[in-house]
Amino acid sequence: MLRPKLCIGMSLAPTWLSGEGWRAPDSGIEGLYSADFALDIARKAEAAHLDFVFRPDASFLMVEPLEQSFGFSSVDPTLLVAALVRETSKIGLVTTISTTFGHPYTAARQIMSLHWMSRGRAGWNMVTALQGNQNFGLPDMPSSEARYARAEEFTDIVQKLWQSFPAEALLVDRDTGRYADTDLILPINHHGATFDVEGPLNIPEYAGPRIPLMQAGGSAMGIDYAARTADMVFALTPDIDTAAKMRAQLSERARAHNRSPAAVRMLPGLSLYLGATRAEARDLFMATHARVTRSERLQRLQAATGLDLSDWPEDRHVTAADLAQAKRGGQYDKLLRLIAAERPTLADLLTRPETLASLHWQVIGTVEEAQAEITRWFRAGAIDGFVAVPGGSTRSLDLTLTELIPRLAEAGLYRSEYTGDTLIHHLEEDPPLV
Ligand SMILES: Cc1cc2nc3c(=O)[nH]c(=O)nc-3n(C[C@H](O)[C@H](O)[C@H](O)COP(=O)(O)O)c2cc1C
Incomplete structure (x- = not known):
């Protein structure tokens, strides 16, 4: 912390x-x-x-x-x-x-x-x-390099x-009639790899x-x-x-x-x-994803496990032994842990939140x-x-x-x-x- x-x-x-x-x-x-x-x-x-x-x-x-x-x-x-x-x-x-x-x-x-x-x-x-x-x-x-070089500039x-029109330059002095100290308002005269910007900001x-x-x-x-x-x-x-x-x-x-x-x-x-309960939260999650198609779900399973499961019978279990080509880490971890612990059938896996999990950190509960x-x-x-x-x-x-x-x-x-x-x-x- x-x-x-x-x-x-x-x-x-x-x-x-x-x-x-x-x-x-x-x-x-x-x-x-x-x-x-x-x-x-x-x-x-x-x-x-x-x-x-x-x-x-x-x-x-x-x-x-x-x-x-x-x-x-x-x-x-x-x-x-x-x-x-x-x-x-x-x-x-x-x-x-x-x-x-x-x-x-x-x-x-x-x-x-x-x-x-x-x-x-x-x-x-x-x-x-x-x-x-x-x-x-x-x-x-x-490219990523070009985008970050431009981002830095x-x-x-x-x-x-x-900074080009700094706060101190703003006088707003009614008595003297001076609105700004123009000595402090300066161009930036930037001439870089991507941009030419004179300034100052208006x-x-x-x-x-x-x-x-x-x-x-x-x-x-x-x-x-x-x-x-x-x-x-x-x-x-x-x-x-x-x-x-x-x-x-x-x-x-x-x-x-x-x-x-x-x-x-x-x-x-x-x-x-x-x-209110974990079951209610899971139902909400699944209802939200109701129109994610079977083929999209299979694609996500393939991305995680490395396996094309499209021809597998629905009642066949997916087990830890099937995970030799799995992508470990990140968004797939929960799904891979679930497979190792529960040996779910393909039919079961297709309806689990872990299959549809967000790329973000996620709490369903x-x-x-x-x-x-x-x-x-x-x-x-x-x-x-x-x-x-x-x-x-x-x-x-x-x-x-x-x-x-x-x-x-x-x-x-x-x-x-x-x-x-x-x-x-x-x-x-x-x-x-x-
Ligand atoms: C959490 C997150 C949120 C992002 N949000 C936006 C966004 O709102 N708009 C956008 O154009 N790009 C967004 N991006 C894309 C990034 O700006 C960046 O282009 C992209 O992640 C590639 O850079 P990277 O290889 O360093 O991750 C986001 C990226 C991340 C990781």
Whole structure:
């Protein structure tokens, strides 16, 4: 544990309506492309004293999945979080802007605007993105190396632009009639491998705490980039060992960049299917995935076990002896452990949650079980907090915010009141333990 308390964010991507979730009568799906939807969640998240709400984003559309659910269709993330500014007063507002497809001048201006408008609550999730090149005039997706090189340059420019019209330059002195000290407003004259940006930025720096940065991307290059620049990492770690390993890598790279490991908070996505009993939560999970086809399930089993089970009789048992070509680690571990322990039939395996498990850390169970799991990962030093990604239903979302978070607070692992009203304040409220 690097800090005494968890850092908790709430994803505004409506994951609890994915799959079949949107079809529930009370889902409110008709409001998906309106701000009301996010407003409701932001208010509930603020009532639970969360550090921030956060909108992931993609700049492309996969059309086929739209037959069944909303997929990646969404409103613009920065406009969406800007709509939350006047309806909330404490919670952090984190938007996503891609360093591969965006431009640093526009990004710097939008995020600083959000920071002013929210009085110090903005955050930026920097993503290099996985798809979408065809929408930005790029014939192919640039390589990982090229994307991270551009990301480093992009982030440096954004930070220089934020400093180019410093808060001290803003005088607003009615008596003398001096609005700004122009000696302090300087161009950045950036000429790099990808960008030429003169500056200065056309909005001053906010006269308060700085804008925290979040990063999402788990390769060695992504971890190094995060360790150099980010305050938070949105991570994809399905099991505690993967999380602990990534936390250790982040700490090692942070030290290499002369930063304290505690300065970079590791926050995996946490998929939560919550119910009054474990059976209820499992039913919710399976109902949400009801239209995942047999062939998709077989593909997932093949990815984990290395076996093409499509010709196997339904009543044949899958056993530990069948796992010679299995992919160990990460998202497949729960499934492989289940096979080794229970020797399920193929028919049984096709209907088990483990076959359909999320790439994220996932709890399918009661609030108590979720609390125990979070506590275990936190106490083991594998995480500094998490980004809640509730699944299945609005009830699962509500249980997360109205029962799980208060329990963590009661146990002393989370705040029970806000003591400030900026995102940096929330992140740095308690001094690190190391
Ligand atoms: C947990 C997680 C969340 C991500 N969220 C987004 C996102 O919202 N938008 C996006 O364009 N890319 C997103 N990405 C993709 C990353 O920005 C990055 O392009 C990708 O992971 C490849 O980099 P890597 O090899 O370092 O992981 C996400 C990646 C991870 C691991």
